[in-house]
Amino acid sequence: MRIGDADRDATARELREHWSLGRLDADELEDRLETAYRAKTRGDLDALIADLPEIREQRSAEAPAHFSSWRRGIPRGAEIACESPRRLRVRVA
Incomplete structure (x- = not known):
């Protein structure tokens, strides 16, 4: 099936x-x-992750204590993505 x-x-x-x-x-x-x-089909994409385990999101009711200290100043609802072990990207909608 074609993908987008x-x-x-x-x-x-x-x-x-x-x-x-x-x-x-x-x-x-x-x-x-x-x-x-460059992928055109779902099969092309599936082949790229076939040898990797499923990623399970770990959600907890409470964030770790250190989380709130570095999160201060980032607006609620901002998207935070890890681009590398030393670099975070924050995007505010």
Whole structure:
């Protein structure tokens, strides 16, 4: 089945998450991202993550104590994404 940009972006986010967890090295991440953005079908994208475990979001009722200290000053509803182990991206809608 043909896919669109939203599907490619979702797979790219998942690949970056696996990289941040140490499951992919930087070269492999780059290769898979290039392939993801060239993908035409769902099968093309599925092949990129077939050897990786499912990512389960861990939600807790309470954020860890250190979370609130660095989160201060970031507006509620802002999107926070980890681009690398040392760099966070914050996007405010």
